[in-house]
Amino acid sequence: MPGTQSAPEPPVAQIAGTAAFSKFVHLMQLVADTPEPMSVSELSKASGYPRPTVYRTVAALLAERLLEENPRTGKLALGPRLIQLASRSWGRSELRLASVEDLKRLRDITGETVHLAVPNGQHMVYIEKLESPSAVRMSSRIGTNVSMHSTSVGKAYLAMLDDAAREAVLAALPQPFARYMPNTIGDLQALREQLQQVRARGWAVDDEENEAGIYCFGAPVFGGRGVPVAAISVSTLRFRQKEDPEQAYVAPLLRACRAISQRIADTPALSATEAL
Missing domain, CATH: 1.10.10.10 (Winged helix-like DNA-binding domain superfamily/Winged helix DNA-binding domain)
Incomplete structure (x- = not known):
């Protein structure tokens, strides 16, 4: 009325x-x-x-x-139903759609498994996984939360944050760090030192820190303001790693990250926010 x-x-x-x-x-x-x-x-x-x-x-x-x-x-x-629902949401995400063709190309060039991960609180979460065409497969899956201190995607993301943001994340990580493998980084000072190296060269490694025999290379994806919003990894098996890993894995990985970062910068819907 x-x-x-x-x-x-x-x-x-x-x-x-x-x-x-x-x-x-x-x-x-x-x-x-x-x-x-x-x-x-x-x-x-x-x-x-x-x-x-x-x-x-x-x-x-x-x-x-x-x-x-x-x-x-x-x-x-x-449970599986929650992961299925999350996968459908992530499958439609603009970041994944902006990345998927470059991820496929990276998988095909390297012949190895490729992951796309985004920060999720104190972890990174996989929002895309493209399997290696080889018979040996990794146990990871879309929706998996992985530690920042022990993964190439986590270290690549952390290293490119500004000092204040990085220290805020590091302060929130559970201490002492979980040790999944003998090579897993065990303390905050060792992680800080490795992050300095990652920041200087632009890419990170997971040297059998989560799974035996698995070696991963990771690099960051940047948002419209030059802030890291995601990271991509190429995961290889130790026994079949190519003779020149930087040329075989790191170079195409960095090209894919640059292409996706540029696409984000050129797309208003993606570059409007730093946290995609």
């Missing part, structure tokens, strides 16, 4: 179902962020929710395949 104002929207906390939904999201975020899988009791302690609440919520998430439970250990991980 004329002159009649509609009722104001209720605050978010008063909308029916919001509290339960927030618990669902919070528990999934804790499972996603923890370096190691968590049990229900550990999840209850980390979340601060009563154990019966966590049990009920986890049961609902398991039923919807948003979480999955290891039948041997009872530990929880993100």
